[in-house]
Amino acid sequence: MSARTDTEAAMTQATSGITPDSLSTTLKDKLGASHVNIQDLSGGCGQMFEAIIVSPQFTKKTTLARHRLVNGALKEEIATIHAWTPKCFTPEEWEKKKGA
Known part of the structure; x- marks a missing residue:
């Protein structure tokens, strides 16, 4: 990354306030999520996230309806980030996946 890009990335993170923790809290509050794991794939600038x-x-x-629920819950946050990849599971599906 260029110095300009690094500076812009730092400014975006500082002004947006979006962190994996803030996204997780919102999802738990709005969707009653029992498990949320969010990875910041952008190197800390808060612009690219992957979530379980x-x-x-x-x-x-x-899957589409699940993504719409998540995107609706994070409408404001998603508008300020570059990339968002949710992976959505029911509690039963998650237990099976962990056991595999």
């Missing part, structure tokens, strides 16, 4: 989200609200919902 486990919520009973995903039961009987398609």
